């Protein structure tokens with residue numbers, strides 16, 4: 001069955017250009033963004049993997065480790081990384097799994113046969129430190145991902161795990177949040193010292209509690 005939100009993600013050990021990677025050992029106590037791409041030496045993927053490297057400080061700030069994957073070999077990854085570093089002005093410092101036997105792709109449902117029988121689609125998985133799946137998004141091969149959106153979701157998850165809020169449409173870190181429905185407005189007024197604005201009984205806003 002396909003992985004669903006809240007599932008404990010399956011562990012694996014697979015080769016990469018940095019050697020063998022065991023997911024759980026690699027993750028440790030960190031969050032993980034695991035993402036697949038269709039193939040090495042392709043233009044959209046080149047920009048994506050470069051962007052993930054350029055965002056290193058943003059991942060680190062959030063205690064996130066990144067792992068890419070394609071069904072190409074580790075030797076291919078190493079050669080391609082030279083091109084990524086050169087063309088995207090960065091240094092790819094994270095593992096790209098060499099999933100030649102499709103072990104991880106099959107485990108995570110990254111091959112969608114009606115899109116391509118042999119290549120992985122652009123899947124993204126956000127995995128929390130408890131190894132639970134917190135987000136999955138699948139993009140078509142022709143559309144490069146927006147990794148700012150992935151960071152935005154991680155900000156939301158890390159906030160909402162610790163405070164009784166949810167984040168509204170297009171929310172960004174620092175903006176007002178929604179009070180979760182489980183809390184009465186009376187209790188919310190006590191809990192959120194920065195104040196609660198009741199727009200409707202079910203729609204209550206509060207400044208971001210941890211800012």
Ligand code: BEZ
Pocket residue numbers: 038039042043044045046141142
């Ligand atoms: C690309 O990364 O540029 C790409 C890969 C597969 C299909 C289309 C584009």
